Amino acid sequence: MKQQWTKEELIEHFTLLPPERQLIEAKNFQTRLGFAVLFKYFQHEARFPDGPEDVPFLVVEFLAKHLRVSTDHFGQYDWTGRTIKRHRAEIRKFFGFREHTADDLQQISQWLAEKVLTHVHDIPVLKERVYAELRQRKIEPPVDNTVETLVRSALHNHEQRFFAQTFQRLSPTSISRMDAMIDDWADAEDEVTEEQGDADPERMTFRKINMGPGRANRKNLEEEIKKLKELRMLELPNDLFKNVPPKILRKYRLRVVSEKLVEIRRHPPEVRYTLLSAFFWSRQQEITDSLVEMLITIVHNINAQAERKVDREILQEIKKVRGKNNILASLLEALLENKEHVVQDVVFSVVEEETLRDLLKELAPKWCGDPLGPPFPCSFIAIHML
Numbered sequence: 001m002k003q004q005w006t007k008e009e010l011i012e013h014f015t016l017l018p019p020e021r022q023l024i025e026a027k028n029f030q031t032r033l034g035f036a037v038l039f040k041y042f043q044h045e046a047r048f049p050d051g052p053e054d055v056p057f058l059v060v061e062f063l064a065k066h067l068r069v070s071t072d073h074f075g076q077y078d079w080t081g082r083t084i085k086r087h088r089a090e091i092r093k094f095f096g097f098r099e100h101t102a103d104d105l106q107q108i109s110q111w112l113a114e115k116v117l118t119h120v121h122d123i124p125v126l127k128e129r130v131y132a133e134l135r136q137r138k139i140e141p142p143v144d145n146t147v148e149t150l151v152r153s154a155l156h157n158h159e160q161r162f163f164a165q166t167f168q169r170l171s172p173t174s175i176s177r178m179d180a181m182i183d184d185w186a187d188a189e190d191e192v193t194e195e196q197g198d199a200d201p202e203r204m205t206f207r208k209i210n211m212g213p214g215r216a217n218r219k220n221l222e223e224e225i226k227k228l229k230e231l232r233m234l235e236l237p238n239d240l241f242k243n244v245p246p247k248i249l250r251k252y253r254l255r256v257v258s259e260k261l262v263e264i265r266r267h268p269p270e271v272r273y274t275l276l277s278a279f280f281w282s283r284q285q286e287i288t289d290s291l292v293e294m295l296i297t298i299v300h301n302i303n304a305q306a307e308r309k310v311d312r313e314i315l316q317e318i319k320k321v322r323g324k325n326n327i328l329a330s331l332l333e334a335l336l337e338n339k340e341h342v343v344q345d346v347v348f349s350v351v352e353e354e355t356l357r358d359l360l361k362e363l364a365p366k367w368c369g370d371p372l373g374p375p376f377p378c379s380f381i382a383i384h385m386l
Contacts, residue, residue, distance in 0.1 A: 034077030046135035216297035
């Protein structure tokens, strides 16, 4: 039970209704508060507290005010005698619950294996599921660590069955190639020092297999393809972990990443090859996905580069001299009307020198390169244009 409660929450969950008050007030004045605490705690949690420290003081204080008694009565309540046993039995009967049996715990363990452990392995979550199921069946759960022990035992047995079933699906070829791969990786790690880095940049290692794809470029694309070829050589079944939730598969994969290769080798064969298969299989799926994403990104980049090239060509076209006919007409008019003046003074008063140079760049190459045009040098044409 949580320790902090607002006033509104206390009123909602711990207010004594008339039938409840009648039952509680029939108890001895000294034990009345203890019975009330057990009653409301069980009503809210469907189980009894293991001890007084499990009950938030705010709840005790709220019930004490309700009953007009001192909170000291709760501190004096006997948690080991016959009184508390009698109180528990009466509370169970009131809510229609019964004490658990060994057979009940066995059935809960079987229920976990069939309904829960296939998709949940988190211990706190499993414990909450067990408490909820016991509540549904109106069975009082154990008051000590029995539920956690039951959960851990069920999870261990489930994983052992999973390891054995996975190991049986692996071919001798897959097993031998996994052995050869980790042996080669172990040798490669022995050859690497912190100062030198990888002894052979082309050699595939565990660290490289576990690395992400990096930026979408040709070099990284080739490296990802190399990884995928390496993993496909293991010939793992495509549907080996198809029905395993990603969260659980990630749990086994992280065990491989967090352990040293020498530690992985110490596991029993069923555990060792299942863990390795989980890592290799999941990385193969991830690398395949990353290759698709990289190819899409590279294609988009190529298209973007092509678009930028076209944009540059269009921009250059836009930047060409506008109104060239008007410029030439004005230039000719100025030349004809001012024959006696210096050309430089007259021409540059009509059009800027930079504009004339742009016009020459645009027109002169076309005239000079035309095989049907006049056989004159470009400089000659440029001079006579002026």
